[in-house]
Amino acid sequence: MNSMGYRILSLVAFLPVFGALGILLHVKRSDNLARWMALATTAVTFIVSIPLLLNFDTSTHNMQFVENYSWIPSWNVHYTVGVDGISVLLVLLTTLLSLICVISSWNAIQTKVKEYMIALLLLETGMIGVFIALDLFLFYIFWEAMLIPMFLLIIIWGGPRKMYAGIKFFLYTLAGSVLMLLGIIALYYQGGHTFEIVKLMGQSYPMEFQYWVFLAFFVAFAIKVPMFPFHTWLPDAHVEAPTAGSVILAGVLLKMGTYGFLRFNLPMFPAATMHFAPYILMLSVVAIIYGALVAMIQKDLKKLIAYSSVSHMGFVTLGIFAFNTQGLEGGILQMLNHGVTTGALFLCVGIIYERTHTRMIADYGGLTKRLPIYAVFFMIFTLSSLGLPGMNGFIGEFLILLGAFTSQRIYAVIGTTGIILGAAYMLWMYQRVMFMELKPRNESLLDLSAREVITLLPLAVLVFWIGIFPNPLLSVLHETVKHLLIQVNGQAQFTASANWFLNF
Amino acid sequence: MPSFSMDNLVSIVPESIVLCIAIAVLMFDLFTAREKRHYLAYFSIVGLAVAAYETWQLRGLNMTTFSGMFVLDGFSIFFKMLFFIVAALSILISINYLKNEQSERGEYYGLILFATSGMMIMVSGADLITIYLGLELMALSVYILAGFLRGSMKSNEAALKYFLLGAFSSGILLYGIALIFGVTGTTNLREIAAFIQTGNLSKPVLILSMILMTAGFGFKIAAVPFHMWVPDVYEGAPTSVTAFMSVGPKAAAFAAFLRVFMVALPGIQPDWTVILSALAILTMLIGNVVAIAQTNIKRMLAYSSIAHAGYALVGFVTGGAAGMSSVMLYLLIYVFMNLGAFGVVVMLRKGGAAGDNIEDFAGLAKNHKFAAMLMLIFMFSLAGIPPTAGFIGKFYIFMSALNAGFLWLAIITVIMSVISAFFYLRVVIIMYMKDPSGEYELSAPYTIKFALAIAAFCVLYIGMNPGGLIDYAISSVAGLV
Numbered sequence: 007m008n009s010m011g012y013r014i015l016s017l018v019a020f021l022p023v024f025g026a027l028g029i030l031l032h033v034k035r036s037d038n039l040a041r042w043m044a045l046a047t048t049a050v051t052f053i054v055s056i057p058l059l060l061n062f063d064t065s066t067h068n069m070q071f072v073e074n075y076s077w078i079p080s081w082n083v084h085y086t087v088g089v090d091g092i093s094v095l096l097v098l099l100t101t102l103l104s105l106i107c108v109i110s111s112w113n114a115i116q117t118k119v120k121e122y123m124i125a126l127l128l129l130e131t132g133m134i135g136v137f138i139a140l141d142l143f144l145f146y147i148f149w150e151a152m153l154i155p156m157f158l159l160i161i162i163w164g165g166p167r168k169m170y171a172g173i174k175f176f177l178y179t180l181a182g183s184v185l186m187l188l189g190i191i192a193l194y195y196q197g198g199h200t201f202e203i204v205k206l207m208g209q210s211y212p213m214e215f216q217y218w219v220f221l222a223f224f225v226a227f228a229i230k231v232p233m234f235p236f237h238t239w240l241p242d243a244h245v246e247a248p249t250a251g252s253v254i255l256a257g258v259l260l261k262m263g264t265y266g267f268l269r270f271n272l273p274m275f276p277a278a279t280m281h282f283a284p285y286i287l288m289l290s291v292v293a294i295i296y297g298a299l300v301a302m303i304q305k306d307l308k309k310l311i312a313y314s315s316v317s318h319m320g321f322v323t324l325g326i327f328a329f330n331t332q333g334l335e336g337g338i339l340q341m342l343n344h345g346v347t348t349g350a351l352f353l354c355v356g357i358i359y360e361r362t363h364t365r366m367i368a369d370y371g372g373l374t375k376r377l378p379i380y381a382v383f384f385m386i387f388t389l390s391s392l393g394l395p396g397m398n399g400f401i402g403e404f405l406i407l408l409g410a411f412t413s414q415r416i417y418a419v420i421g422t423t424g425i426i427l428g429a430a431y432m433l434w435m436y437q438r439v440m441f442m443e444l445k446p447r448n449e450s451l452l453d454l455s456a457r458e459v460i461t462l463l464p465l466a467v468l469v470f471w472i473g474i475f476p477n478p479l480l481s482v483l484h485e486t487v488k489h490l491l492i493q494v495n496g497q498a499q500f501t502a503s504a505n506w507f508l509n510f
Numbered sequence: 511m512p513s514f515s516m517d518n519l520v521s522i523v524p525e526s527i528v529l530c531i532a533i534a535v536l537m538f539d540l541f542t543a544r545e546k547r548h549y550l551a552y553f554s555i556v557g558l559a560v561a562a563y564e565t566w567q568l569r570g571l572n573m574t575t576f577s578g579m580f581v582l583d584g585f586s587i588f589f590k591m592l593f594f595i596v597a598a599l600s601i602l603i604s605i606n607y608l609k610n611e612q613s614e615r616g617e618y619y620g621l622i623l624f625a626t627s628g629m630m631i632m633v634s635g636a637d638l639i640t641i642y643l644g645l646e647l648m649a650l651s652v653y654i655l656a657g658f659l660r661g662s663m664k665s666n667e668a669a670l671k672y673f674l675l676g677a678f679s680s681g682i683l684l685y686g687i688a689l690i691f692g693v694t695g696t697t698n699l700r701e702i703a704a705f706i707q708t709g710n711l712s713k714p715v716l717i718l719s720m721i722l723m724t725a726g727f728g729f730k731i732a733a734v735p736f737h738m739w740v741p742d743v744y745e746g747a748p749t750s751v752t753a754f755m756s757v758g759p760k761a762a763a764f765a766a767f768l769r770v771f772m773v774a775l776p777g778i779q780p781d782w783t784v785i786l787s788a789l790a791i792l793t794m795l796i797g798n799v800v801a802i803a804q805t806n807i808k809r810m811l812a813y814s815s816i817a818h819a820g821y822a823l824v825g826f827v828t829g830g831a832a833g834m835s836s837v838m839l840y841l842l843i844y845v846f847m848n849l850g851a852f853g854v855v856v857m858l859r860k861g862g863a864a865g866d867n868i869e870d871f872a873g874l875a876k877n878h879k880f881a882a883m884l885m886l887i888f889m890f891s892l893a894g895i896p897p898t899a900g901f902i903g904k905f906y907i908f909m910s911a912l913n914a915g916f917l918w919l920a921i922i923t924v925i926m927s928v929i930s931a932f933f934y935l936r937v938v939i940i941m942y943m944k945d946p947s948g949e950y951e952l953s954a955p956y957t958i959k960f961a962l963a964i965a966a967f968c969v970l971y972i973g974m975n976p977g978g979l980i981d982y983a984i985s986s987v988a989g990l991v
Contacts, residue, residue, distance in 0.1 A: 077975075077977065078975075078976055078977040078980065079977055079981070080977060080980040080981050080984060081909070081980065118875075146896070147896040147897055147901075150895055150896045150901070151895070151896045151897050153895065154890060154895060157935070158938075158942065161938075161939050161942060161943055162942050162943065168943070169939055169943060172935075172939065173932065173935060173936075173939070176931065176935060177928060177931060177932060180895075180928050180931055181925075181928045184924035184925070184927060184928055185921075185924065187905070187908065187924065188908060188912065188917075188920055188921065188924060191905075191908055191909050191912045191920075192912060194909075195912065195913060
């Protein structure tokens with residue numbers, strides 16, 4: 007089944023571990039060596055992951071590049087990995103953002119550099135593992151194990167309230183996931199003593215069972231997304247985490263929640279999904295509006311972007327639970343967009359924070375005069391975040407609203423308000439930071455260095471590429487989404503919604 | 511009466527070896543100069559290795575000897591191997607501790623070996639009397655070990671407290687045994703089960719006997735409400751002894767507890783399931799919640815040890831082969847992570863200065879990366895976070911609980927394990943975030959580093975590749991239920 011002839015997914019997932027081991031063994035050497043080793047590892051991992059996309063067969067919804075070995079025979083646990091259209095994109099996003107994170111932390115991290123790089127690399131393995139795991143046990147191992155390096159990133163290299171933020175992050179996520187663990191075990195017994203996701207998908211479970219296990223999974227993922235009202239850990243974690251931590255958090259970790267919905271909740275418990283969808287849609291629009299309103303009054307740049315994430319992830323769940331091609335594809339695309347754009351925005355904040363050591367909007371103003379290149383990049387990502395046509399955010403949000411309009415008109419209408427609010431807080435933020443009076447303390451700021459341009463440039467390219475020519479990505483998604491819809495709705499409803507779209 | 515056969519001697523070869531080594535250590539102690547006493551430790555470890563080898567040779571055998579008093583089966587061999595690991599690792603982390611405390615006396619190793627042989631007899635007991643004998647041999651040795659630092663008030667207090675309460679609990683256990691003898695006319699486990707099967711007995715007395723035995727064993731495994739001694743004794747006893755008794759005697763008591771209830775009392779399983787579920791919930795609740803408030807690391811680990819007894823009780827309650835093997839696997843994993851955590855505490859103790867308070871861990875990561883990293887692994891494992899062994903242990907318990915239909919018990923257990931994450935993480939945070947209060951040296955010779963490295967390796971290895979061990983645990987209970 008593996009079209010590559012070698013175990014490409016395992017290679018991509020575990021290369022970072024070898025890099026981390028390498029750094030660990032050179033523990034006495036200089037910090038710079040650790041940086042270069044981490045850079046080399048993430049770069050190689052990224053390069054190795056590219057063939058995944060190039061060789062991806064867009065004509066099938068089946069899992070690709072599958073590897074399957076027996077791992078714990080007594081529990082019928084397998085080491086099974088594979089990707090479909092959704093996960094392959096997320097794997098690439100992860101490898102790209104990890105590489106960018108290493109580069110962006112080059113000067114920002116000056117203490118315990120080796121440990122930092124080791125944590126970052128282990129985190130990368132955990133994240134890739136979550137996206138490629140096709141065995142629930144394996145999935146859970148990666149899902150939880152990833153908490154450890156992220157927790158360390160926050161508590162060791164974080165800001166002043168890092169202890170509070172780190173513990174809150176850890177306990178919130180753990181509390182959600184242990185219930186999912188029970189759900190996993192229940193599924194194991196119900197589904198015929200197997201943890202294999204593909205096998206568990208093809209069964210129909212009793213109604214009541216679906217409801218409970220759906221909820222067990224839902225809470226775990228909703229905390230991770232985070233959906234309103236489970237979002238309170240996010241602003242704290244973002245504000246206290248180091249820049250790379252925020253980028254990973256926004257770019258990849260939040261996607262795990264929505265990925266979980268797509269991989270488990272929708273295909274495995276379609277009846278429960280249908281039953282709970284109205285409530286989830288409601289929570290989604292609440293998140294959109296609430297996140298946007300709270301973002302508007304923030305004084306701290308990172309907090310503002312954190313709340314904007316709550317709002318944007320609300321769009322993603324709105325699209326997913328609209329149950330049609332447009333909504334789902336838009337939702338998935340918006341996951342990637344959010345990863346690129348918000349990741350980039352956190353990078354931008356990190357860059358300016360390194361120079362001034364403040365994140366307060368009021369401390370800035372008039373930066374365009376001193377940092378023109380920076381202002382251009384910041385502008386690109388700001389506009390992308392508020393969904394300007396021609397950029398990635400527009401495509402995602404447009405598809406989502408189209409999908410939502412098809413199925414639940416009222417939510418689409420409310421959601422659109424969120425876009426207006428988004429434009430308001432983003433532009434207002436940009437105005438206060440970049441225009442107006444230049445503060446004397448910011449007179450001597452330097453513009454972007456070549457290294458910083460390197461971190462932002464690929465993301466800017468992606469912003470325009472997805473914005474202008476999203477079809478390659480959508481074609482990767484298409485078969486998978488189609489299959490997912492069949493799993494949720496049954497064939498009949500799928501065609502019905504497609505016809506409706508054609509007649510529109 | 512069958513005639514005396516060689517089988518009797520074969521079945522007790524491991525116990526005999528450990529006892530002989532223990533006596534030999536006591537004798538050699540007389541001729542060994544103080545600064546050479548650590549050779550006694552190495553000698554004991556070699557002895558344990560020989561005993562372990564012999565025990566391993568006996569695996570696969572299934573025989574009852576000494577007129578039904580003693581049994582050699584997969585279950586007992588599993589626990590004996592566990593005790594060898596406990597004893598060897600405890601000795602390795604003790605060597606330098608004793609030197610720091612200026613208490614290098616050979617009896618220490620002798621007592622550990624006596625306790626080990628007591629535990630071995632306990633898990634091989636097929637008769638309540640044998641189990642009681644083993645338990646007392648173990649308990650008496652550990653009482654002395656707890657008071658091993660003769661000059662320390664706290665150590666004396668711990669020993670006295672442990673002795674008084676321990677004797678009391680042994681009395682209760684004995685009372686339970688007497689009652690069951692009264693209603694069934696035998697102390698042999700299988701015969702008790704057979705007699706209960708006939709139904710020709712007074713059920714209230716049987717239940718009372720079961721409750722008394724639960725109290726007796728509950729004391730040894732540190733289950734709430736029989737846990738009052740744990741924090742004080744764990745805090746006062748020499749740290750290396752605390753490490754030993756938090757895993758060894760606890761595992762032995764669990765093994766005997768399991769054997770008595772599974773073999774002798776399956777007839778009243780519904781009754782003890784209710785009582786043990788309540789105990790499990792209380793134990794997890796008190797252990798985890800009170801641990802949060804502790805500022806002394808030994809007290810915190812004491813409450814954590816109470817909580818872990820609660821998790822193991824959940825596996826116990828679920829019963830059956832899966833439940834039993836989940837308890838066994840859990841106890842084995844617990845050995846590595848808890849001995850490891852105590853080992854790091856031992857390392858921190860140098861000349862009576864630091865080590866007991868959680869605050870003493872401040873900045874450990876800055877000065878002693880290796881020790882901090884080990885503690886990190888042990889803490890995450892105790893919290894049950896993958897990819898460490900602690901997760902595998904808990905996962906197995908959840909699995910058997912759900913399989914047996916104990917959904918609510920499983921839900922309470924997972925919630926408790928989230929609470930527990932808080933105080934384990936706090937240790938990590940203090941190690942990595944706070945600045946050290948001053949420069950201090952670790953007392954970390956190679957012996958202790960070696961022991962901790964083994965423990966950490968096992969925690970990670972079992973965490974990632976538990977298959978063989980699970981199979982071994984399942985096969986070990988095969989003849990029992």
